[in-house]
Each structure stands twice: as structure tokens, then as C-alpha cells.
Amino acid sequence: xxxxxxxxxxxxxxxxxxxxxxxxxxxxxxxxxxxxxxxxxxxxxxxxxxxxxxxxxxxxxxxxxxxxxxxxxxxxxxxxxxxxxxxxxxxxxxxxxxxxxxxxxxxxxxxxxxxxxxxxxxxxxxxxxxxxxxxxxxxxxxxxxxxxxxxxxxxxxxxxxxxxxxxxxxxxxxxxxxxxxxxxxxxxxxxxxxxxxxxxxxxxxxxxxxxxxxxxxxxxxxxxxxxxxxxxxxxxxxxxxxxxxxxxxxxxxxxxxxxxxxxxxxxxxxxxxxxxxxxxxxxxxxxxx
Amino acid sequence: xxxxxxxxxxxxxxxxxxxxxxxxxxxxxxxxxxxxxxxxxxxxxxxxxxxxxxxxxxxxxxxxxxxxxxxxxxxxxxxxxxxxxxxxxxxxxxxxxxxxxxxxxxxxxxxxxxxxxxxxxxxxxxxxxxxxxxxxxxxxxxxxxxxxxxxxxxxxxxxxxxxxxxxxxxxxxxxxxxxxxxxxxxxxxxxxxxxxxxxxxxxxxxxxxxxxxx
Amino acid sequence: xxxxxxxxxxxxxxxxxxxxxxxxxxxxxxxxxxxxxxxxxxxxxxxxxxxxxxxxxxxxxxxxxxxxxxxxxxxxxxxxxxxxxxxxxxxxxxxxxxxxxxxxxxxxxxxxxxxxxxxxxxxxxxxxxxxxxxxxxxxxxxxxxxxxxxxxxxxxxxxxxxxxxxxxxxxxxxxxxxxxxxxxxxxxxxxxxxxxxxxxxxxxxxxxxxxxxxxxxxx
Numbered sequence: 128x129x130x131x132x133x134x135x136x137x138x139x140x141x142x143x144x145x146x147x148x149x150x151x152x153x154x155x156x157x158x159x160x161x162x163x164x165x166x167x168x169x170x171x172x173x174x175x176x177x178x179x180x181x182x183x184x185x186x187x188x189x190x191x192x193x194x195x196x197x198x199x200x201x202x203x204x205x206x207x208x209x210x211x212x213x214x215x216x217x218x219x220x221x222x223x224x225x226x227x228x229x230x231x232x233x234x235x236x237x238x239x240x241x242x243x244x245x246x247x248x249x250x251x252x253x254x255x256x257x258x259x260x261x262x263x264x265x266x267x268x269x270x271x272x273x274x275x276x277x278x279x280x281x282x283x284x285x286x287x288x289x290x291x292x293x294x295x296x297x298x299x300x301x302x303x304x305x306x307x308x309x310x311x312x313x314x315x316x317x318x319x320x321x322x323x324x325x326x327x328x329x330x331x332x333x334x335x336x337x338x339x340x341x342x343x344x345x346x347x348x349x350x351x352x353x354x355x356x357x358x359x360x361x362x363x364x365x366x367x368x369x370x371x372x373x374x375x376x377x378x379x380x381x382x383x384x385x386x387x388x389x390x391x392x393x394x395x396x397x398x399x400x401x402x403x404x405x406x407x408x409x410x411x412x413x414x415x416x
Numbered sequence: 417x418x419x420x421x422x423x424x425x426x427x428x429x430x431x432x433x434x435x436x437x438x439x440x441x442x443x444x445x446x447x448x449x450x451x452x453x454x455x456x457x458x459x460x461x462x463x464x465x466x467x468x469x470x471x472x473x474x475x476x477x478x479x480x481x482x483x484x485x486x487x488x489x490x491x492x493x494x495x496x497x498x499x500x501x502x503x504x505x506x507x508x509x510x511x512x513x514x515x516x517x518x519x520x521x522x523x524x525x526x527x528x529x530x531x532x533x534x535x536x537x538x539x540x541x542x543x544x545x546x547x548x549x550x551x552x553x554x555x556x557x558x559x560x561x562x563x564x565x566x567x568x569x570x571x572x573x574x575x576x577x578x579x580x581x582x583x584x585x586x587x588x589x590x591x592x593x594x595x596x597x598x599x600x601x602x603x604x605x606x607x608x609x610x611x612x613x614x615x616x617x618x619x620x621x622x623x624x625x626x627x628x629x630x
Numbered sequence: 631x632x633x634x635x636x637x638x639x640x641x642x643x644x645x646x647x648x649x650x651x652x653x654x655x656x657x658x659x660x661x662x663x664x665x666x667x668x669x670x671x672x673x674x675x676x677x678x679x680x681x682x683x684x685x686x687x688x689x690x691x692x693x694x695x696x697x698x699x700x701x702x703x704x705x706x707x708x709x710x711x712x713x714x715x716x717x718x719x720x721x722x723x724x725x726x727x728x729x730x731x732x733x734x735x736x737x738x739x740x741x742x743x744x745x746x747x748x749x750x751x752x753x754x755x756x757x758x759x760x761x762x763x764x765x766x767x768x769x770x771x772x773x774x775x776x777x778x779x780x781x782x783x784x785x786x787x788x789x790x791x792x793x794x795x796x797x798x799x800x801x802x803x804x805x806x807x808x809x810x811x812x813x814x815x816x817x818x819x820x821x822x823x824x825x826x827x828x829x830x831x832x833x834x835x836x837x838x839x840x841x842x843x844x845x846x847x848x849x
Contacts, residue, residue: 196420223497226807226810229810229813230809234490235492236494287797290806291807291809321794324590325797328590328593333714352593470831471823471827473830474827474829475788476787476790478791478802479802482802482806482815482819483815483822486809487815488816489815568696571697571698572792574795575794575795582696585702586702599703603695603700607694607695610694
């Protein structure tokens with residue numbers, strides 16, 4: 128039942144088959160490489176004509192966005208509800224795994240990543256960020272009663288983080304620092320997960336020794352399972368979390384920023400921060416670009 | 417697991433069935449079209465179909481789904497998750513169905529076809545009246561078998577966030593921190609769906625026996 | 631577009647490790663499932679109803695279950711009964727258990743299709759039991775089943791892509807990581823698709839060669 132690419136007709140030599148095969152492969156390769164890409168960022172006129180702003184949100188990242196009994200909820204989702212009232216256009220939200228959100232913004236699929244995006248220098252080259260929604264530092268968490276009590280205890284351990292996340296990047300940097308400090312010995316392995324719930328499950332089962340995430344998310348985890356997990360120390364530098372648009376998309380940014388700054392002035396953002404994140408960050412800059 | 421959890425997994429099962437159904441409805445005729453192109457040996461398209469079938473049959477459903485959902489927007493084709501999932505499943509099933517239809521076409525007795533030609537039947541009539549009624553019975557077991565395989569590969573679309581049965585069970589498990597019961601329940605529902613399909617195949621086979629060639 | 635492929639070329643160490651993981655899973659799962667399947671086939675065809683029914687139950691269960699669901703069950707279920715193993719091995723075990731059923735089923739089909747005169751002749755010459763299975767039946771069964779075994783190997787490769795959800799570092803998982811970090815979805819996944827195609831072409835070519843060799847031996 129196998130399919131052979133070339134059927135050998137009587138009289139057709141092996142050389143001519145090879146030549147045909149080579150020609151087909153070359154043609155396919157040239158076709159792939161010569162396809163340019165047509166991505167676009169919608170301007171304000173296009174958005175107003177279309178009638179909606181398309182955003183992408185992660186599906187399971189406590190406490191920023193998650194699904195509870197069928198409803199999208201969490202800090203970012205409730206902030207979105209408030210922004211919707213002020214922004215003047217409809218917002219179409221797509222919920223999907225993290226690994227598709229930022230590439231979705233770069234390829235023009237979505238106007239904005241309305242999710243917990245950490246502001247890093249690498250990302251500033253490709254994205255512009257809206258007014259920040261909170262501050263974050265990357266920490267690690269372990270099982271309660273684990274032998275890991277300090278950063279140096281992580282040498283030779285297995286640590287997990289989410290694919291394509293800034294926490295993963297922080298973890299890799301931290302690994303380099305460990306290697307420098309301990310003469311070439313760093314983490315034993317870094318495991319990449321599709322989303323954090325799976326990472327936490329593995330942490331509970333002992334398949335990984337620690338998980339790297341923002342301190343906000345880890346605190347939320349420990350609040351729900353204080354008997355199982357505990358938060359360690361910081362492995363990254365303090366940074367901000369903001370919604371991201373493709374670089375140069377100033378129009379969308381203006382629309383969103385005006386709504387966010389209004390919410391800051393009215394104090395509603397700080398109330399939501401207190402409710403979901405356990406703290407309010409009143410000293411954030413207005414723009415992080 | 418509370419009642420809402422069972423309900424959400426059942427909803428996931430519904431999503432699975434609908435996605436599979438949509439992809440089968442489009443994929444089976446599409447496979448027939450591809451098989452006809454190969455049977456008729458249309459000069460350039462023939463090679464294209466051969467390469468397409470070979471490529472898609474070796475491509476994992478997960479990778480194909482990720483490709484269609486994340487990569488196509490680079491060419492301006494931006495699809496929502498559900499249409500992207502249906503497209504990925506349809507492409508996948510059409511390649512397999514092409515082979516099944518082609519096997520039936522290859523085994524079609526040439527003399528019947530020549531007799532129809534001798535009577536100057538136009539091509540469409542030849543196909544509609546002579547070829548099609550016989551090959552669809554011959555390829556039915558293969559088609560239904562492929563349908564069950566399709567339903568079993570539907571969980572691949574969970575990677576783009578569609579809440580079908582596997583992702584629903586996963587979410588419940590992540591919430592309750594007790595992952596095994598939701599998966600057992602999902603497995604049970606799945607087994608039910610596949611069982612129904614296999615039974616339907618047996619019934620259809622019994623009602624429409626393949627004709628004995630004179 | 632070309633610079634995207636250049637990024638992938640720069641990350642070729644990761645791509646290679648993913649490719650090797652996939653091939654490793656294929657090798658382990660193929661070998662183990664063929665072996666276990668060959669051991670299971672006599673049970674499937676056993677005259678004792680209890681044994682046959684148990685074996686058939688196992689095979690039917692695996693054929694009804696979708697692989698992804700089965701993977702999750704193994705991955706989450708095993709630790710609850712105390713067996714703790716790494717993601718890679720959990721994935722390999724899932725592949726093995728799943729494909730043993732399929733291998734047993736297709737070997738059984740080939741076995742049942744063996745011509746009875748040959749078996750009667752073997753019995754007349756004094757072969758029976760394990761000796762007959764080993765010298766007469768199994769070689770024939772494997773040569774007849776070879777194309778279907780090749781198909782099943784292709785299926786193993788495709789099923790290995792599911793293991794990305796339990797964080798096994800196989801090809802799809804690595805490509806997803808690269809595309810999420812460098813924002814190059816098309817280049818990453820097209821490369822993955824082409825690599826899978828290459829693997830499956832090699833499998834099909836190999837099985838074609840082997841079956842031609844088997845034909846010559848038979849004739």
C-alpha cells in the first residue's frame with residue numbers, strides 16, 4: 128500500500144527517474160523559498176471599518192487568564208471587560224495556547240496579544256507594548272519539603288518552564304550564570320511545557336524539581352495548593368507585564384493606551400490588581416517602549 | 417469531578433464528533449476526486465497528486481494542524497481555530513481516502529468499462545452509472561475504517577486550543593489535580609463513538625454485499 | 631523567508647536532537663512492539679477461549695482508544711500506581727503498548743492467511759509446537775506482513791508527534807519551541823513536515839526493498 132513517487136515505465140532508465148526526482152525536489156525548494164509573506168498590521172481606519180480589534184489570550188495562565196466553569200476570567204479578562212467599555216470598537220478575543228500568541232501577532236493574525244507578556248529587550252525589537260498592566264519577576268517554585276532552599280541548590284536539577292516564554296529565557300540566562308559560578312555545572316535539564324498546568328502536575332509528581340514562572344503566578348499556585356508547593360527565590364530581573372502589538376502599530380497602541388490610562392486614573396486597574404494579584408502597582412511608568 | 421466537569425467533557429465529545437463529521441463529509445469526496453485524477457492520468461496533476469498524497473500520509477496530524485493554524489497567517493490566510501482544524505483534518509483524510517478509492521478503481525474490471533466505451537457512453541455517464549455504484553461498495557470497509565482512524569486522530573487539534581474531548585478532560589484534571597477520572601470518562605465516551613461506527617459498518621456491509629463478478 | 635530558514639539552520643542542534651529523539655522512539659517502539667506483538671499473536675489465535683478473549687479484549691481496547699488519550703492516561707495514571715518514569719519513557723511505553731495490539735492484529739491476519747497444505751506438510755515432517763512456529767510459520771508470516779508492518783512503522787512515527795503534549799523533546803516539540811521563540815512558524819513547521827516526509831520515504835523504501843528480497847527468497 129505504499130505510494131511510490133515515480134512509476135517506472137518500461138524503457139525508462141534509472142537515470143531519467145533520478146533526474147525527474149531531482150527536478151521535482153529542486154522545483155519544490157525554489158517554490159518554498161520564493162514565497163514572500165504577506166502579513167499586515169491593521170491601521171485604525173481598517174479597524175474602524177472592520178468594526179473590531181482582534182486579540183489573542185492565553186487559555187490557562189493563572190491568575191491572569193483562565194477558564195472557570197466555561198467562562199474566561201482572570202486579571203487580563205476582567206481588565207478587557209473594562210477596556211471594552213472605553214475603547215469604542217468591538218474586541219474579538221481568541222483563546223489559545225501561549226506558543227501561538229506572539230507568532231500570531233508577528234504574522235498579523237491578531238492585532239494585539241492581550242495576555243501576560245513580559246517586557247524584555249529581545250521582545251522590544253519586534254513588539255511595541257501598551258501601558259503596563261503590572262510588574263513581575265521570574266521566580267522558581269518547588270514541592271513543599273524539597274531539598275532546594277537556595278539558588279545554588281538548583282545545580283544538577285531539572286527545571287520546567289513554558290515554551291517561548293520570557294520565564295524560559297530568564298531560566299536559560301540563570302543556567303548560564305550557574306555554570307559560570309560553579310565551574311561548568313548548571314541545571315541538569317530544562318523541560319519546555321505547552322502550558323503551566325502541565326508543568327505544575329509534573330512538579331507535583333516529581334518529574335521536575337522546580338518550575339520557573341512569574342512570582343504572581345507562583346503565589347497564586349501556592350494559594351490554591353499551600354500543602355503541595357512553595358515559592359523559592361528570584362532568578363530573573365524585575366520587569367513589567369504589558370499587552371503587545373506588532374512594532375510600528377502605533378494606532379492600535381494609542382487606542383488601547385488611552386483606555387488603560389483612563390482605568391489607571393479612575394483607580395479601577397489598581398482595584399483589579401488587588402483582587403487578582405494580591406498587590407497594586409501604583410508606580411508603573413505610562414509607557415515601557 | 418462535579419456535574420459541570422462531566423458536562424464539559426461531553427461537550428468536548430460533541431465538538432470532536434462535529435469536527436470529524438465535517439472533515440469526513442468534505443474529505444471523502446475530495447479523496448475520490450484525487451483518486452480520479454490519478455486514475456485518468458491527467459499529465460501534470462497526476463504527479464502533483466502523487467506527491468501530495470505521499471507527503472500528507474507521512475505528516476503527523478499535530479504538525480499539520482500547527483502548520484495550518486500558525487503558519488498560514490504569514491500568507492495572509494488567517495483562520496479561526498475551528499476552520500483551521502477542519503481544514504487540517506480534511507487534508508489529512510483526503511490523502512488516505514484517495515488511496516482507498518484508488519485501490520477500488522484499480523480493481524475495477526476493465527471489460528465493463530470497455531463495454532461502456534463501445535456503447536459510446538459519455539464519460540460522466542460512464543462514471544455515474546457503471547463505475548461509481550460498484551466501487552463505492554467495494555471501498556466501503558476501507559472508508560469506514562479510515563473514518564474511525566480519523567476520529568481517533570481528532571485530539572491532535574487540541575494543540576491549537578480547541579476544546580475537544582481530550583482538552584476538556586485535561587482542563588478538568590488540571591483544576592481538580594486528579595487527572596485520571598476525567599480521562600477514563602473521556603476514553604469511555606470515545607470507545608462508545610468508535611463502537612457505534614464499527615457497528616454501523618457491519619450493518620451496512622451485511623445489507624450491501626459486494627457483488628460477485630460473473 | 632530565507633532568513634527564517636537561516637535561523638532554523640542556526641538552531642540545527644535542537645532540530646537534530648528532536649530528529650534523533652523521534653528516530654529513537656521509532657526504533658524502541660518498533661522493536662518492542664514487533665516482539666511483543668509476535669508473542670501476542672499465538673494468544674489471539676489460541677484454542678482456549680479465555681486466553682483468546684483476553685487477548686482480543688486488549689487489542690480491541692487499543693484499537694478503540696485514540697492515542698493521545700492513551701498517552702495522557704499512561705502519563706498521569708502510572709504515577710498514581712507508583713511507577714515513576716521520565717516523559718520520554720512514558721511516551722515510549724505508550725507507543726509500545728498501543729502498537730503491540732496493532733502488530734499482533736496484522737500478524738494474526740497474515741498467519742490466518744497461510745496456506746493450510748503447507749502447515750499439514752510441516753506436521754507430516756514432524757514439526758510441531760514451538761519448533762514449527764519458529765522455523766515454518768513466523769518467517770512466512772513476517773514476509774507476508776512486511777508491507778503492513780511498514781505502514782505501521784509510519785503510523786508510529788506520526789503518533790510520536792503526539793508526545794509533544796507531554797513535553798517529550800521530539801521533532802514537533804523542538805520545532806514548536808523554535809517557532810515560539812523566534813516567531814518563524816511557517817519555516818519551522820515546513821521543515822518539520824519535510825523531515826517527517828523524509829523519514830517515512832526511507833521507511834517505505836526500506837520495506838519495499840525488504841519485500842522484494844523476500845519475494846526472491848520465496849520464489
